[in-house]
Amino acid sequence: MIKRVVIVGAGPSGVLLAHYLLRRDEQYNVEIYERRSDPQTVPFSSARTFPLVLNQRGMTALSKVEGILAAIKAVSLESTGSLVHQKKGKTQFLPRKKPILILDRRRLVVTLLKMLTQQYSSDLRKAQQRSYRLKIHFDHQCKQVDFEAKTVTFENTAVNSIGEVTVGYDLLIGADGARSRVREQFLSTNQFELEKKYVPSAYKSIFLPAESAASLKAGYIHTWRSSDGIFATLVHDIDGLINGTVNFPRENNPIVNFSTKEQVWQFFREYLPEIAELLPESEVEAFLNRPISTILTIRCNRYHHGDSVLLIGDAAHATSPSLGQGCNASLEDVAFFDQLLDEYPNDIGEVLKQFTLRRKPDAHALVELSDYTFPLSSKLLFLELFIRLRTAQFMHQLFPRYFSPSLLQLLSETTIPYSEILNSHKGWISKVKQANEKFLERQRSPQHVRLN
Ligand SMILES: Cc1cc2nc3c(=O)[nH]c(=O)nc-3n(C[C@H](O)[C@H](O)[C@H](O)COP(=O)(O)OP(=O)(O)OC[C@H]3O[C@@H](n4cnc5c(N)ncnc54)[C@H](O)[C@@H]3O)c2cc1C
Numbered sequence: 001m002i003k004r005v006v007i008v009g010a011g012p013s014g015v016l017l018a019h020y021l022l023r024r025d026e027q028y029n030v031e032i033y034e035r036r037s038d039p040q041t042v043p044f045s046s047a048r049t050f051p052l053v054l055n056q057r058g059m060t061a062l063s064k065v066e067g068i069l070a071a072i073k074a075v076s077l078e079s080t081g082s083l084v085h086q087k088k089g090k091t092q093f094l095p096r097k098k099p100i101l102i103l104d105r106r107r108l109v110v111t112l113l114k115m116l117t118q119q120y121s122s123d124l125r126k127a128q129q130r131s132y133r134l135k136i137h138f139d140h141q142c143k144q145v146d147f148e149a150k151t152v153t154f155e156n157t158a159v160n161s162i163g164e165v166t167v168g169y170d171l172l173i174g175a176d177g178a179r180s181r182v183r184e185q186f187l188s189t190n191q192f193e194l195e196k197k198y199v200p201s202a203y204k205s206i207f208l209p210a211e212s213a214a215s216l217k218a219g220y221i222h223t224w225r226s227s228d229g230i231f232a233t234l235v236h237d238i239d240g241l242i243n244g245t246v247n248f249p250r251e252n253n254p255i256v257n258f259s260t261k262e263q264v265w266q267f268f269r270e271y272l273p274e275i276a277e278l279l280p281e282s283e284v285e286a287f288l289n290r291p292i293s294t295i296l297t298i299r300c301n302r303y304h305h306g307d308s309v310l311l312i313g314d315a316a317h318a319t320s321p322s323l324g325q326g327c328n329a330s331l332e333d334v335a336f337f338d339q340l341l342d343e344y345p346n347d348i349g350e351v352l353k354q355f356t357l358r359r360k361p362d363a364h365a366l367v368e369l370s371d372y373t374f375p376l377s378s379k380l381l382f383l384e385l386f387i388r389l390r391t392a393q394f395m396h397q398l399f400p401r402y403f404s405p406s407l408l409q410l411l412s413e414t415t416i417p418y419s420e421i422l423n424s425h426k427g428w429i430s431k432v433k434q435a436n437e438k439f440l441e442r443q444r445s446p447q448h449v450r451l452n
Contacts, residue, residue, distance in 0.1 A: 011177055076107075
């Protein structure tokens, strides 16, 4: 029997899942509902986007549907390493054996959507005959979910449109991100546990025109870190633009009260002087007016409800972006779900149960790794982590049979499960956890003087 699948959220995981399901002959009809407008119609400058790094995990998941990885590569820039900028113009280079892809989230989603609609276009006439296979509804915000009746209600938020629509489903996929509405409904079910935590840092996006940052080499991830828990990441995109994020402590943060351009200048000169030199006046103003974003990490004890609801991607396991793994793990979820459909072809209930059982240890390990691989203190970062990473990389290169790759290589150049990686690096993770707690305590103390 054909199943009606409703996917809430047209982010990377929701759209890739639609590709995977629709290539399974005629088994599934897919409807995607997304609260935002079609990203193909929104100008880049007003899109809420940031650069993403796709590693071996994400690329493997994308490669399983013909043509997708090639299309994503065509709109990405390859990166062969990270350049860590230190004081007085000093830099540390962390090379990569296997290149990763850099592109912004919007471009990833737009490419996935374009390919989806080209291949399974939602022809209205066919839809009326109920023989459609794909429908995408933008400007539809999920408001209510009824697990008993198997219905979801969406509010149409497009300008000049009012009203709600309620649709039925056989399978409901919550791919609606860290603040998932579908997941909220799980809270009314028996023994569902959810842990939500804010990452200690908040961020603002930053965009630089290519000409103002010509000194930054393309193809590298550029990072800066000050001793006050303030750090920035900048990368080029395929069009030559440079974008990234400036991160700062979420509590007592110096930026929240800024009201003038002079305060922005002063902040950059004090904490990120090399970026201050690249900033054009127009970006200072835009930076001042851009909203501050906070990041949630999510852990749940269950990703499914019965045989008809599943959470994937950030809705199931949002993490800190420090390792650049969240999207990769979300895409991996889709490939894993697909593998389970092959393992249990006639038993969707078992597929969902197994998804929770087998994905949870890796998802929980990822949250832990993302929180505690990088120390907040730049001393521990530069003095110990980089030495560890370089030594491991060097020894692995010389004696690959006897020395495992470095922690970062394991995370981004392999598809080894996150739980295995966490097990083999428990010592470092617990050291960073303790050091970070002390760092945050110091920051909260009233003696800690901050720029304001
Ligand atoms: C600054 C930053 C940098 C990052 N860098 C990286 C990186 O380098 N590499 C990496 O792998 N990951 C990175 N991540 C994480 C990555 O962005 C996420 O893990 C990834 O986007 C998750 O994909 P998703 O499809 O599960 O969820 P999302 O991308 O959050 O998409 C969810 C979608 O659901 C929609 N939605 C939400 N609520 C509703 C509703 N009620 N009704 C209808 N639709 C709804 C949203 O509008 C959105 O389109 C970064 C994150 C941040 C914040």
